[in-house]
Amino acid sequence: MDRSKQLYEQDATGWQRGLYEDIKTTFRAPIVNWYFRSLTANEPAFARYMWGQIKPLFQTREFGRYSVGYRDAVLSAIEGGPTDLPRYRRADTDLRPAEWRELRGQIATFDIVAPRLALTFAVCDRAINDELPDADPDGAPSTVPLPAWLDRDRGRSVTMLEVGDVPDDLSETVADIREFHGxxxxxxxxxRCLAQWPGYLxxxxxxxxxxxxxxxxxxGCHDADAVVDDHLERLPYTPRLSPADLxxxxxxxxxxxxxxxxxxxFNRGATGMVLQTIVTYAATLDAGGERSL
Structure with a gap:
């Protein structure tokens, strides 16, 4: 599969467009991640089938508890450490009020999506590699609906720079970021989103x-991974994504x-740490979501 091959939202038509709208509605965030765009471009039949298998996993109260627990696991570990997170107000940057609102809104979108992608990657990886435990739901939260208010309407549509358009004065910062994430x-x-605001990044x-x-x-990363693993034991059902099922x-x-x-x-590579890092950026701007349910 060519991971650079993607079907972007503006090019999606027919059922693919509907799929993207369903992902955004289910994730409660106006963004379709590279993971889905690349799968839809390379293996459209699988992308459609996979989404049908995993969509209900994001619609239960137990999922809501997992998503806030994932966020809290990262932040609680840092808050208990010797170096706390920095916190910023608009006056600490050179951003205008409209830019500040846009920055906080877009990072909120990433903060909403991060635990959802972490679960997506883990479920698909374990299931397709025949390692997903059998579902053993524990009580009503495993099947009762996700609260309607959780993460609803707090993010903004995301815009990003192409890699070649990143400002030259961010070159050292970008080099350090690449080295850190591998x-x-x-x-x-x-x-690429945060690079739109060098005065913050x-x-x-x-x-x-x-x-x-x-x-x-x-x-914190280890604790967040443990939250994912624990949630995999509480899924309302086992998605049919094993090699035999496919x-x-x-x-x-x-x-x-x-x-x-x-x-x-996606699940075992550098992407996992990127998702956990998102939580810290959102917290620096007071744009993060709930940490308990």
Whole structure:
């Protein structure tokens, strides 16, 4: 699979457009992640089938408890460490009021999506590689609906710079970010978004880098992973995404093998830490979501 091949929202038509609208509505955020765009471009039949299998996982109260717990796990570990998170007001940056509102709204969108993507990556990876535990729902929260108010209407549509358009005065910051996350090239979406506001990203990275390199953040990442693992034991049902299930749907062995590598790369690679880092950026702007339910 070519991970650089993507079907963007503006190019989606027919059922693909409907799929993207459903993802945004279900995730309660106006963004469709690269993961879904690339799957839809490379393996559209699988993308449609996969979404049908995992969509209800994001619609229960137990999922709501997981999503706020994921966020809290990262932040609680840092708050208990020797280096606390920096906090910014607009006066601490060179941003105008409209820019400040846009920055906070867009980072809120990423904050909404981060725990949802973490679960997506984990469920797909474990299921397609035949490692997902059988569902064992524990009580009503596993099946009762997600509260309508949670994460609703607090994010803004996301805009991003192309990598080649990142301002030159951010070159050192971008190099440090790539080194920290282990990216030889390219730049994760969150940073291509934040690069629109160098007056925030440059000082924020300088202040956050020692925090993100601390044992406290490492512990927070481990705790967030544990929240994901715990939630996988409480799913309301087991999505039918195992190799045998996919074979029954007509996917050949070569396609299944490619999908196994694709989902594992997202779940086990550098992307996981990027998601946990998003939570810290949102907190610096007081744009994060709930931490308890």
């Amino acid at each position: 990216f030889e090239s390219g730049l994760p979406s969150i940073y 440059e000082p924020a990275w300088a202040d956050l880098e020692p925090v993100l390199e601390s044992e406290a953040f490492e512990r 074979a029954e749907q007509g996917f050949d062995d070569e396609t299944i093998d490619e999908l196994q590598h694709y989902v594992r790369a």
